[in-house]
Amino acid sequence: MNDMSNKWIGARTIRPDGADKVTGRATYSADNTMPGMIWGKVLRSPHAHAVIRSIDTSKAEALPGVKAVVTAKDFVDFPIDKSVMLGIQDMRWMARNILAKEKALFHGHPVAAVAAISEEVAAEACKLIEVDYEVLPHVIEIEDAIKPDAPILHDWVRHEGKPSNIAGTMVLKAGDIEKGFAEADIVVERTFTTRPVHQGYIEPHACTVSHAADGRVTIWSSSQGQFMVRAMTSLLTGIPQSNIRAIPAEIGGGFGAKTIVYLEPVAVMLSKKSGRPVKIVMTRDEVQRATGPAPGSLMTVKIGAKKDGTLVAAQGTFYLQAGGLPGSPLRGPVGCSFAAYAIPNVLSTGYDVVSNRSKVAAYRAPGAPHGAFATESVLDEIAEKLGLDPLDMRVRNSAKPGDKAIYGATFGDVTFVETMDAIRKHPHYKAPLDKNPRPGVKRGRGVASGFWYNAGGESSVQVNITEDGNVVVTTGHPDVGGSRASIANVVAELMGIDHSRVNVIIGDTQTIGFSNLTGGSRVTFASAMVATASCEKVVGQLKERAAKIWKIDAEAVKWEDGMALPAGDNAGKFPPLSLKELAAKANEMGGPIGAQVQLNTTGADPGYATHCVDVEVDVDLGIIRVLRYTAAQDVGRALHPSYVEGQIQGGVVQGIGWALSEEYLYDKQGRVDNASFLDYRMPVCSDVPMIEAVVVEIPNSKHPQGVRGVGEAPIVPPLAAIANAVHDALGKRFYALPMSPPKVTARMDEA
Amino acid sequence: MSKMHVTTTINGEPVEFLADVSSTLLDALRGSLGLTGTKEGCGTGDCGACSVTVDGRLMCSCLMLAVEAEGKSIGTIEGMAQGDHLHPLQQKFLEMAALQCGICTPGVLISARALLEKNPDPTEEEVRFGLAGNLCRCTGYDKIVRAVLETAADMRESAR
Numbered sequence: 001m002n003d004m005s006n007k008w009i010g011a012r013t014i015r016p017d018g019a020d021k022v023t024g025r026a027t028y029s030a031d032n033t034m035p036g037m038i039w040g041k042v043l044r045s046p047h048a049h050a051v052i053r054s055i056d057t058s059k060a061e062a063l064p065g066v067k068a069v070v071t072a073k074d075f076v077d078f079p080i081d082k083s084v085m086l087g088i089q090d091m092r093w094m095a096r097n098i099l100a101k102e103k104a105l106f107h108g109h110p111v112a113a114v115a116a117i118s119e120e121v122a123a124e125a126c127k128l129i130e131v132d133y134e135v136l137p138h139v140i141e142i143e144d145a146i147k148p149d150a151p152i153l154h155d156w157v158r159h160e161g162k163p164s165n166i167a168g169t170m171v172l173k174a175g176d177i178e179k180g181f182a183e184a185d186i187v188v189e190r191t192f193t194t195r196p197v198h199q200g201y202i203e204p205h206a207c208t209v210s211h212a213a214d215g216r217v218t219i220w221s222s223s224q225g226q227f228m229v230r231a232m233t234s235l236l237t238g239i240p241q242s243n244i245r246a247i248p249a250e251i252g253g254g255f256g257a258k259t260i261v262y263l264e265p266v267a268v269m270l271s272k273k274s275g276r277p278v279k280i281v282m283t284r285d286e287v288q289r290a291t292g293p294a295p296g297s298l299m300t301v302k303i304g305a306k307k308d309g310t311l312v313a314a315q316g317t318f319y320l321q322a323g324g325l326p327g328s329p330l331r332g333p334v335g336c337s338f339a340a341y342a343i344p345n346v347l348s349t350g351y352d353v354v355s356n357r358s359k360v361a362a363y364r365a366p367g368a369p370h371g372a373f374a375t376e377s378v379l380d381e382i383a384e385k386l387g388l389d390p391l392d393m394r395v396r397n398s399a400k401p402g403d404k405a406i407y408g409a410t411f412g413d414v415t416f417v418e419t420m421d422a423i424r425k426h427p428h429y430k431a432p433l434d435k436n437p438r439p440g441v442k443r444g445r446g447v448a449s450g451f452w453y454n455a456g457g458e459s460s461v462q463v464n465i466t467e468d469g470n471v472v473v474t475t476g477h478p479d480v481g482g483s484r485a486s487i488a489n490v491v492a493e494l495m496g497i498d499h500s501r502v503n504v505i506i507g508d509t510q511t512i513g514f515s516n517l518t519g520g521s522r523v524t525f526a527s528a529m530v531a532t533a534s535c536e537k538v539v540g541q542l543k544e545r546a547a548k549i550w551k552i553d554a555e556a557v558k559w560e561d562g563m564a565l566p567a568g569d570n571a572g573k574f575p576p577l578s579l580k581e582l583a584a585k586a587n588e589m590g591g592p593i594g595a596q597v598q599l600n601t602t603g604a605d606p607g608y609a610t611h612c613v614d615v616e617v618d619v620d621l622g623i624i625r626v627l628r629y630t631a632a633q634d635v636g637r638a639l640h641p642s643y644v645e646g647q648i649q650g651g652v653v654q655g656i657g658w659a660l661s662e663e664y665l666y667d668k669q670g671r672v673d674n675a676s677f678l679d680y681r682m683p684v685c686s687d688v689p690m691i692e693a694v695v696v697e698i699p700n701s702k703h704p705q706g707v708r709g710v711g712e713a714p715i716v717p718p719l720a721a722i723a724n725a726v727h728d729a730l731g732k733r734f735y736a737l738p739m740s741p742p743k744v745t746a747r748m749d750e751a
Numbered sequence: 752m753s754k755m756h757v758t759t760t761i762n763g764e765p766v767e768f769l770a771d772v773s774s775t776l777l778d779a780l781r782g783s784l785g786l787t788g789t790k791e792g793c794g795t796g797d798c799g800a801c802s803v804t805v806d807g808r809l810m811c812s813c814l815m816l817a818v819e820a821e822g823k824s825i826g827t828i829e830g831m832a833q834g835d836h837l838h839p840l841q842q843k844f845l846e847m848a849a850l851q852c853g854i855c856t857p858g859v860l861i862s863a864r865a866l867l868e869k870n871p872d873p874t875e876e877e878v879r880f881g882l883a884g885n886l887c888r889c890t891g892y893d894k895i896v897r898a899v900l901e902t903a904a905d906m907r908e909s910a911r
Contacts, residue, residue, distance in 0.1 A: 014845045021853030022841040024788015024828035028854060031787040200888045202792040202800055203854045252790070252854025253888050284793040481851035481889055642848030646890055650851065653891030677797035677886060685892045686879040 008492040009705060012642045013499045015485035017250070029222035029249040030206035034277035037208065038067055040263075040270050041122035042280070043112040043129050044290065045104030048138035048356040048670025049151065052104060052131060055112055059128040065121035068273035069129070070266065071112045072099040076238045080156050084235065087228075087517070089260060091235050093325035097359045098236065098265055104133065105153060105324025106356050107671040108289035110262075115270035115278045138356040138670040139165070142298045142319045145355040153324065153354045167326035168352035170334045172406050180313025180345025184304025187313075188381050191300045192374040194719070194737045195663035196321060198293040199363045200654070200682050203252020205291060206281040207263045211271035217244045219268070222251035224258045224478055225517035230509045236265040237272075244268075247508040248478045255480075255654070256362030257292045259517050288675035293664060294363035295321035295328045301337070301374040305382050309393040313345040314338050318371060320352060323359035328352045332367015335407040336716070337375040340416045340451045340608060341397045346406055356670050362519060364651060365452040365712035369658065369719050373737065376448035376720030381733065390447050390724070391424045391610070407453075412605045415634040415698045416449075422632035422694050423447060423610045429630075433614055435729065442617045443627070444729025449610045450716020454709035455520035456601035459527050460513030463491065463534040464594035465542075469580030471495055473531060474507040476515025477523045481650070481711070482643030489639050490528050490705060494535035497562040497579060513598040521709025524639060526601040532704040537595035545589045546577045603702025607713035609633040611652070615725040622744030624660055624726060625687075631717075632694035636708030641695060648693040648714040655718025657683045663738050759820040761786070762830025770817035776810075777801045779817035780827060788828040788857050792886065799885030802858035802865075803827050809865040811884075828857035831864065840864055840902045849898035851889035859885045863899045871907055875900060 020026040057069040075095060078084060084091040095101070100109045112129050116122035137151040144150055145165040152163045159166035181187055207221035217239055223229050226246040234241045251258060263280045271278040282291070297320050304313040316337050320328035330350030338346050350367075383390040398416040405411055423429055435443050462474040473491050477483060484504040492499040516522070539559045546564030547554040556571035557564050563576040586593050614628040631648050638644040661681040665673040674680045699706025719737060727733045732747060754769040761784070770779050777794075780786040780803070789812055792798035796811040803812045804826035831838045840863050843849070850856040859882060866873060866881035873881060878899045879892070887895060 012846075012848065015848070017853075018845040018850070019837070021850055021856050022837065022844050022860060023832055024786075024857045026853055027787070028790070030791065031781075200886075201852070201854075202798055202886055202888055203790070203852070204792070250854075251852060252792075253852045255888070281791075284795065284798075482848065640848075642894070643851070646848055646851055646894060649891035649893045650889045651891075654888065676795055677793045678795060682886060682888065683892075684883045684886065685896065686876075686883040688892060690875075690896070691891050691893050 006493050008489045008499050009639055010641060011489060013485060013489055013640065015482055016488055016504045017479065017484055026250045028203055028252050029220065030281045032208040032220045032249065034208055034210055037277040037279050038115050038117055038274060039119045039122050040113055040115045040267055040278045040280035041119060041126055042110045042266065043126040045100060045107060045109040045111050047104055047133055047135050048107045049136040050104045050133035051136065052100060052102065052111065053134055054132045056130040057112060059130065060114055060125040063121065063125045063128055065117040066114060066125045067276055068115040068270045069112060070269045070273060072101040074269050075099065075236050075265065086231055086235060090327065093327055093359065094232060094260065095236055097325055098262060106358050108286065108358065109324065113266045113270060115274050140355055140357055140666050140670055142296065142321055142353050145353050146319065153356065157354065165354045166351050167322060167354050168330065170330040170350040172334055172348045173346060174406055175345030177313045177315050177345045177347045181304045183312050185307045186382060186385055187302060187304040188378050189300065189302035190378055190735055192377065192735045194297045194370050194373060196293040196296040197658050197662040198288060198680060199255040199257040201253025201255060201257065204282040204284060204287045205262050207267050208277060208279040209264065209267035209271045210277040211268055215243055217268055219244065219246045219264050220249055221264055222249040222258065224251065224254045224480065224519050226478065226509050227476065227514055228259060228517055229261055229264050232261045233265045233268055237268050245508055245510045248506050251478050251480055255364050256366060256519055259362050259519050262291055284677060285675045288680060289672045290358050292361045292363065294366065295360045297370040299333065299370060299374040301378045303378045303382060305386065307386060309383065309386055309388045309396050311341055311343045311397045314343045316348045316371065316375065318350040320350065320367060320370065321357065321360060322352050322354045323357050324354060325359045326352055326354060328360055329362065329366030332365065333371025336368040336451045337371030339405050339407065340399055340449060342399045342403055343397065348406065364654065364715040368450060368452055368716045369655065372448065372450045372716045373719035373723065376717065377723055377733065380724040391420050394449060395420050413701055414606055414608065416608050418698055419608050419632050419634045419696055420449060420610045422696050423612050423630065426612065426630055426694060428612050428628060440618060440620050442619060442729040443614060444725045444727065445612065445614050446721045446724030446728055447610065447612045448717040448720035448724055449608065450713055452521060452607040452712040452716060454604040454607045455522040456526055456604040457522055458514055458516040458600050459530045460515045460596065460598040461527060461530040461534050462512060462594065462596040463531065463538050465538065465579065465583050467583060469583035470501045471497065473502065473504045474512050475504065475527050476507055476512040477527055478506060478518045480518050481647060482640060483523050483527060485643055486524050486639035487527055487531050490531050491535055494532060495562060495579065496560060513596060521607055521712045522604060525604050525703060525707045525709050528639060528705055528707055529601045529703060530597045530599050533599065534595045534597040537597065538593060541593050542582050545582050545585065548589055549577065549585065550574045605700050605702065605708055607633065607709050609713040609717050611717040611721040613721045613725050615722060615729060617726060617729050617744065619748055622741035622748065624739055624744060626656055626689055628689060630692045630694060631714055632696055633710065633713055634696040634698050634708060635710045636700040636703065637697055637706035638695050639705060639707065644695055644710050645693040647710045649691040651714025652691045652718055653683050653688050655715045656688060656722065658737065659719045659722040660738050661740055755818050757818055757821050759822065760824040762827060772818060774817045775813050776815045776817045776820055777812040780812060786827050786829055790854055790857060799862060800855050800858040802861040802885065804861060804865060809862055828861060831860060838864065839906055843898045843902040847894055847898040847901065849890065849894040855885060855887045859887065859895060867903050867906065871903060873903060
């Protein structure tokens with residue numbers, strides 16, 4: 001199956017959903033309408049932290065045109081003392097995030113929602129809702145939230161027996177770090193901070209929902225998992241899953257943040273109360289203020305090494321922002337930061353810190369870029385102090401297949417060294433760089449690596465042979481960046497037919513079996529695995545049909561180039577039977593041809609990336625520009641190379657934004673001060689160069705095509721790689737992100 | 752709120768509609784006119800997802816009132832292909848995988864067409880600045896820039 005000379009696997013085919021997307025016909029979540037539809041609007045807290053004493057909706061309900069008003073009281077109660085988990089999400093916090101209950105925990109926290117005959121009337125009604133708030137002191141930053149006298153968000157949170165904003169702790173250890181540091185010839189310890197960054201998808205959250213008179217619900221929304229939408233909506237509203245049909249609209253970017261719901265349960269209850277279909281669309285301001293972002297962090301990393309560069313001990317302490325409710329991605333920095341290195345003594349600790357900002361959501365390799373920024377910066381400093389090449393030092397310490405990872409797993413056929421070698425041997429790494437090209441300008445080069453777990457998990461697929469002998473594949477996974485194209489390649493290959501004869505669509509919750517989220521770099525891995533199993537079943541059926549027609553054993557039939565053939569001379573002489581011919585005879589020979597496969601997939605080995613970047617710093621203006629970027633990653637097998645490269649290039653540019661320009665700003669009242677794309681500065685086309693993706697293909701032996709997950713690892717190294725390049729240019733190391741012009745000039749002024 | 756009657760041309764076809772005086776051209780396109788190919792990413796003119804042409808000039812339709820379309824000729828993504836015949840930019844974006852989620856794609860295509868109409872032989876830097884008003888969060892812009900440059904070269908070749 002790992003034959004690299006395949007016809008369709010590895011081909012740059014045109015995606016099945018492409019023509020609709022370049023002509024404006026693809027339907028995204030805000031593009032749907034329903035007969036009799038009305039509009040929902042969410043009332044949001046004007047305070048960063050306040051007790052909600054009471055909510056009076058009577059005036060809003062009396063406004064002409066208003067059809068329904070809901071508050072947290074209309075939803076299933078999730079008492080604080082009883083956890084209800086759906087995957088990694090705790091419904092106690094999800095319920096309180098979609099509509100505040102006891103307290104408003106951040107500026108923009110939903111408090112109530114209205115459905116009315118127009119968006120204008122709904123907005124007017126929101127103003128008539130009277131909320132009696134008891135305003136409390138607020139706290140935004142980690143450093144302030146962990147002080148002994150900090151305002152406490154939740155009286156039920158205890159840390160070391162005392163009221164605290166530290167809502168959770170995660171510890172991983174190996175060996176004895178004290179012994180390890182005692183053996184070290186050099187120890188470097190540094191403290192780092194990163195700012196919260198938004199996932200920045202261009203499509204705001206939106207949904208259209210119908211709650212019919214018989215209690216059946218239909219939801220059109222974009223998400224990274226229609227089954228997640230169904231399950232969370234069911235839990236939060238009490239409506240059984242069998243009565244909720246969640247239809248996945250095309251998704252306009254998610255990057256992890258659309259793995260939870262914000263609007264769907266609210267719209268369902270508005271629709272139930274009003275008896276009308278309800279549509280809600282967030283504004284960009286609402287998206288920036290009240291969804292995502294990825295957490296900010298405060299991290300201390302200490303690493304000890306021998307003179308020859310052998311790492312002997314590492315300690316990491318990672319504080320991550322959770323937002324107003326618990327749940328930051330601690331396993332990112334705690335588990336990934338040191339995972340790829342064989343360090344005998346490690347202590348890695350994470351703290352989940354609540355503060356008065358929006359609840360964080362997953363963002364591409366959640367938490368791993370933070371940890372890599374700290375760890376890979378310290379490694380760079382150690383290599384520099386020891387006079388070693390930074391990649392040689394990493395290779396010397398690299399974990400190998402069979403090593404036990406700090407997070408418990410035993411590594412399969414990991415390819416950390418091969419990935420680093422792809423950069424070590426790349427012309428970019430050895431290319432001359434003029435470090436002083438002109439007065440006032442400095443240039444530098446940096447490298448860094450990054451690790452992500454990757455994942456398998458539940459996936460369902462249906463492969464049907466149409467009556468005219470073509471193929472329709474239904475998967476259960478929303479396609480965020482080309483997964484339909486990849487699956488079309490796999491199915492065309494396995495069925496031995498032209499790519500144009502395969503159509504891949506995404507089923508809704510009531511038409512395809514359970515499929516877990518599009519996230520964790522898992523979808524291409526998992527869906528190719530179930531598609532392969534399904535194609536094998538279908539080919540088996542086709543061979544049986546041919547055998548029946550020829551009156552020979554099914555084992556005596558082979559499938560080649562889309563045709564059944566006698567397996568050898570002993571099988572007899574028969575003209576080949578094509579897929580079209582067999583499909584035409586399907587009913588008389590046993591009925592429709594097709595197979596559904598549902599699996600909990602396993603065997604996803606980790607993702608690993610090594611990046612090399614050249615930067616140019618204008619020392620007077622503090623502007624850092626990326627001049628050249630090369631990103632290597634072992635993807636196992638690129639089913640569709642263009643979309644593999646695209647994942648890498650997109651992840652890198654998000655990392656560039658994180659490193660250089662993106663951050664949340666808050667005013668003194670605890671309100672987001674830059675809730676727009678003008679002031680929240682994501683990279684634009686003229687900010688970045690071409691991104692060279694070096695696609696390493698060492699097949700994963702546990703996957704039928706050799707696939708490894710791709711999407712997340714590319715965002716892990718850029719923060720450190722760019723900081724290391726800036727250090728190479730200026731001789732100054734940045735321990736805080738973003739390295740934006742004001743911060744760079746302030747740092748230059750220090751000297 | 753009283754509505755105003757607007758007579759305009761969209762993708763070469765005469766169109767009449769009623770608009771609130773405060774509503775944007777984007778609201779009208781996506782709302783009563785049903786042209787949802789034009790996307791709303793921000794509503795403040797920062798992302799370019801709502802790009803259209805107005806008498807040939809590139810505009811963010813979220814920054815223009817619907818009533819300002821009176822007497823103008825509006826071009827949206829729905830009018831970019833001629834029937835089943837895709838515009839060379841649309842075809843090249845498909846061939847070169849210059850889109851991932853696709854939400855920014857209509858705006859990027861409208862911007863790129865406007866750029867190539869003004870400058871049929873742009874440098875990479877000119878393409879990058881020409882598309883600097885169109886945010887894309889998925890692709891890192893690499894394949895978009897390459898697709899525009901390659902389309903420009905093809906169009907110059909076929910015009911010779």
